[in-house]
Amino acid sequence: MTTARPTIIDFVEKYSRQYEHEVYLREKVDGKWKEITQGQTREEAYRIGAGLMSLGLRKGDKIALLSESRAMWILAELGAMYAGATDVPLSVNLGEGKDLVFRINHSESKWIMVSGNHLPKIRAILPECPAVEKVIVFDDVAFDFDKLEAKEIRMSEIQKMGDEFLNAHRPEFEARFRSIGPDDYANISYTSGTTADPKGILLTHRNYTANVEQGNSVITVDHGATMLIILPLDHCFAHVAGMYTMMIYGGSIAFVPIGKNAMATLRNIPTAIMETRPHVMLSVPALARNFKKNIETGIKK
Template sequence: MERTIINMFETSVSKYGSNVFLKESKNGKYEALTYDEAKKYVYYFAAGLISLGINKGDRLALISEGRNFWVISELGILYAGAVNVPISVKIDELNDLKFRLDHSGTRIAVVSASQLHKIRGIKNDLPELEKTIVLDKIDDLQEDELCVEDLLKTGEEFLKAKGNILIERMQSVKENDYANICYTSGTTADPKGIVLSHRNYTANVEQATSLLPIPEWYTTLLILPWDHAFAHTAGIYTLMYNGASMAAVETGRTPLETLKNIPKNIKEIKPTFLLSVPALAKNFRKNIEKGIREKGKRIEQLFNSALKLAYNYNAEGWNRGNGKRKLLKPLYKLYDKILFSKIRENFGGRLEFFIGGGALLDIELQRFFYAIGIPMFQGYGLTEAAPIISANVPAKHKLGSSGRIVDNLEVKICDSNGSELPAGQKGEIVVRGENVMVGYWKNEKATAETIKDGWLYSGDLGYLDEDGFLYVLGRFKSLLIASDGEKYSPEGIEEALTENSKFIEQVMLYNNQSPYTIALIVPNKEQIKRFLDENNLSHKSEEGQNAVIKLIDEEISKFKQGGQFAGEFPERWLPAAFSLLGEAFTEQNHFLNSTLKMVRGKITEFYKQRIDYLYTPEGKNIYNHQNKKIVERMFQ
């Protein structure tokens, strides 16, 4: 049997037909859809597409918030033998969207009502785009637009009259046929379309399940964007393969309202695990700590004591409670009963763990969640690998690592000449397996540069330890490069600065063969204001401005000789100068991508003059006029 997504779903339906598959909140209440019920809609959707003239290999784009019909639409597209082009709802630049639709040759766009205006704004310049299917009821459909309910009715009639055509189309799909074209965030040039086949996905689902078996009673609230590779495979398809269920976050009228629905939805769904990215994890932690602070100084002190003991008891996870640390177990259990268990109740009471991906997760953050009894297990992957390469799991984990390699995947660490390095030595992470992409859509040059003799060159720096755990240190493209050519990954320092300083919200380090490293720093305005108020200082006065600049400098100095965290990082890579920024890095200004990772190229380009200024004698002086002006304007 061909190992396609179609056959994977059919097998799951035959095994788990009456199990709940999808949940969506409608009118404030979650409604469930079983595997059997979902299959019926998939057939109608696929038949409807065939009746519209969709042929095998055609491309359709899917642009929608997470919902039941996101999954049904994708499966319907695949059942019709077509290729889905999942696109983030966060793409607001119409030219960016137009590029993806034009480059992929999309014939039909499947969109939610909130995304329809984007298609209407660009369709006149997209000759290949024939029709738009709208997933919500709207009153003012245009001539080339179709409501999904009408598509389903057409599909149902088509099935009655010509059902054999759909069956033939499904059976014609082979495991090496294309399933998706997933576009990169395009941080340096036009985005590349990553072509993933049916077998890329089914292989990666098998690999993921080999590391972490999923019981059919497991459920999750899928918070991450569903078009994102991590949510796509580790969420939708791995749950589907195992007969488990997933729920969508209740969509609000605005993105902020949707975000505010997450805590409420977690309590309603009571997930057994959650997929997370660092930005989301930090937000969860911030809310937990805020809740503790609001209970008063005594509870806050108790919580901090409990954390300190838990960090000591847990160590790196795999050696939890070993040696003399086992003596701490009774007190840890007490703290867990009176404090940590109460926190877990806010996550529904059933949450066993998080799986973290998308970017490097600071070890301090991992220790925090491990302490409160909801471990956040770091994984590693690339969309080009469908995407899971390694992961920590409850049975085998080391905090600080990215986990063990999945089954049936070869991984090696190579030097700049492509020679394999022994355990413990740092180099480029290179992988080979059935989950490695077909290539980049209409881009043979980029494909040849990335896949060599079947090996996918990740562009990531890392090493394997003696136990086979992978440690990912960062992107080669984001490395700091000193004037003598030595390289260093900035992510660890950046994470440490933001995690250990309440005054630093965001930071990006920069060194491109320069005499010293510099930092672009987004201060935490709320904490800066509190500091000024407590010291009876004004941001308008030079004294207040200097005090804020000195405060930020002292936070950095904690990592230098004599400081609280001295020795964590080589001093040459710590910033010798910094520029305070008045605007945060966000998705709206395109300084963060859809997984909330910094888009370093765009930040560097935008702040080029500020960066150049920091390499002048005047700019190297942290009390320069630019930093003072930023503080002066901080609360306007």
Template sequence: MPRTIPHLFESCASRFDINVMMMEKRGDSYHSSTYREIQVEVHRCASGLMSLGIVPGDRIGIISEGRNAWVVAELGVLYAGGISVPLSVKIEELSELKFRLAHAGCRMVFVSGTHVRKVMKVRGDLPDLETIILFDPNGPLAEDEIAFADLQDRGKAYLDIHRNVMDHRLDAVREYEPATICYTSGTTADPKGIVLTHRNYTANVEQCAKHLPQPEGFTSLLILPWDHSFAHTAGVYLLMTIGGTMASVQVGKSLLETLRNIPQNIGEVRPHFLLSVPALAKNFRKNIEKGIAAKGILVQKIFSKALAIAYEQYGDGWNGGGAFRKPRHPVFLLAETMIFRKIRASFGGRLEYFIGGAALLDIELQQFFYALGIPMFQGYGLTEAAPVVSANTPAKHKLGSSGTVMPGIEVKICDENGNALPVGEKGEILVKGENVMVGYWKNEKATSEALCGGWLHTGDIGYLDDDGFLFVLGREKSVLIGHDGEKYSPEGIEETIVAHSPYIEQMMLYNNQSPYTVGLLVPNKEAMVQWLTSRNLSSRTDEGQEKVLIMLQGEIDRYRLGKKGVFPERWLPAAIAVMGEGFTEQNRMLNSTLKMVRGRIAEFYRNRIDFAFTPEGKSIDNLQNKMIIRRMEERQG
């Protein structure tokens, strides 16, 4: 069988024809569609596109929340020999949307009702864009617009006459041809279009299936954006191979409303596993702890004690024997009956584990979910690798690591000169395998820098341990560089400080060959106002400003030598600049996977950073910090 995505789906639709493939909430309940039913829709979509003149190699964009039509549209594009260009629904800057559509040269674009206005605003600047296909038409359509339902009707009519034409087009798709162009999150000047072939995807699906076998019929609620390659491979395509079911989150009137639907939808879908990223994991934990706090001090004490018992027994999973054996301590058993079982029930009662990707996942966060009986297995990947490279599994895991490398993938750690390093030494992570991209769209320079001798230079720093587990320390471009040239990845410090301080919302460390490290600190304004109020202080007075700043300094100083001493002293911030505004996607200081866009943050706050390297700015109670604290309470009021 040809190793392309359409042929993979044809095989799965034949094997699992009556299995439920997709679940979509319409009104008050979820509706199911079988593999056979989705296959019929895909054939009609592909034929509809062909009737509109799509030819092999044409690029077609998709901008929509997760839904049945998303998968039907992408498969339809691929059946017709086209190239899918999945775009983030979180793109708000019209210039970014226009760049991607223009750079890819999209002839058509599928778009949901929530995002159609953005496309309409840039369509006049896109000479290649011929047709807009609307999932949710509202009102009369222009000449260059067509409703998705009408496209399907055209496809049905086309199939009745030209069935052999679509079959021929499908058979002509080759595994080495591009399937998607996925754009990076724009952490540099212009995002790069990552070209992934059909074989890149099918290879990674095979690798994942061998590494983490799943039984037929597993169900997942795909809560990550569907344009992410992680959701593509580990969600949509991997589920296909086991005849599994993929459910979409109920779409709200806004992104925030959609996110609020997730807990209820989890209970309705009752998934066997969930794909997650650190931001979602932290939000799940926050809600769990909020619920525990509402039950009173006794329940809180039992909960905390049970967690401590579980942390000690399980260790990192590997040194705990690698098996999931529950503690027999009476307090843990009490918590299991009173608390943990109910928490698992809130996730539908069938959830076996989370699979985590994207940014680094704090080990304590992993231990937390492990203790609850729904472990969160961290993996490592990047879109350029389609994307999964390594992952922890129920059978073999070490918390704090990114798991062992997938079968069929090679990983080596190299120094700055490209020399392979021995086990345990830190360097750049290089990846090789059939899953590795062919390059960046229209960017030979970036391609030659990323691919060398078949090896993908990831730009990530990490090491392999004696047991074969990969530890990812952070991005090479995000490392702190001391005045003596020594380097250090900041993510561990930032994550730990934020995770363990109720008063710090975000933290970015900065050191570019400087005498010391500076921390850009985004405070939790609500928590700080409560702290001030409980002490009869006000941020409008010098005393209140100084005391709250000293408190923030103390939150950092907990990690210095003589106290916790968890991190090297030189990389902890010697100066702190308190920020009046958080890092968000809206101000473009977080990308679509909620990672900090460090270059943009450093550039925007250049004056604050420069001031922090002066004698006056190094003091926590400098005038700039005081001014931010003063405004904080005014805005709360």
């Protein structure tokens, strides 16, 4: 472990063992809150990373990620990092047009991981992204999609392939993730592109871990605290102040239940707050202002 300049992999290896049985991820599935521990997070990242290696992913390959904020988002990204890939997180607000095509092509992404909710976007633009070799679909039953198309494979199949790869080639998998250094790229974060073509910001593993270490001086989170993440996970802030900060403090991350569309998800926020009783919330300013307004209105009543 490169303790002086740790990687994200170093963080996971250290803290997922230190807090092996502590709940890390919480999401509502079929009306019930499902919990995933730090140890289970590491094991799932192993399965996904090994599955990607089995499928042919090479160290340094770019893999785009398009999904709502959910547990699988984090598991998939960590799995990709364990396989040595550079993640390209994409905003769910991007449509089927040139913005999505530009980011996938500009980043030279050969792989795409996508939730069933956003699979139609990828199917619509895939002919314009010739470098893409595989599309990995998160959901076993991808909403209205019963059959997969060319290049598509379900995440559950990747996980099964990962189990087989770990059984047969575990030393190769461990050698891969141990070869990742602090100056290797963790992801490519794109600017909004409102005034010109989006700029891809190359962020290393050490960029992230240094920010987390520095953030410890201003972010105080108690061990075992719960954070409700409303901010999209493609944001760098969600990585630093959310995913990795809660990991090193032994806290948990809860997600707002996903609706059929963005508005349906927003309507789930009040219920998520009541049911998870978070100590911390990670949100965008507009939502924070709305919370403040509603609280002040309630006090006046």
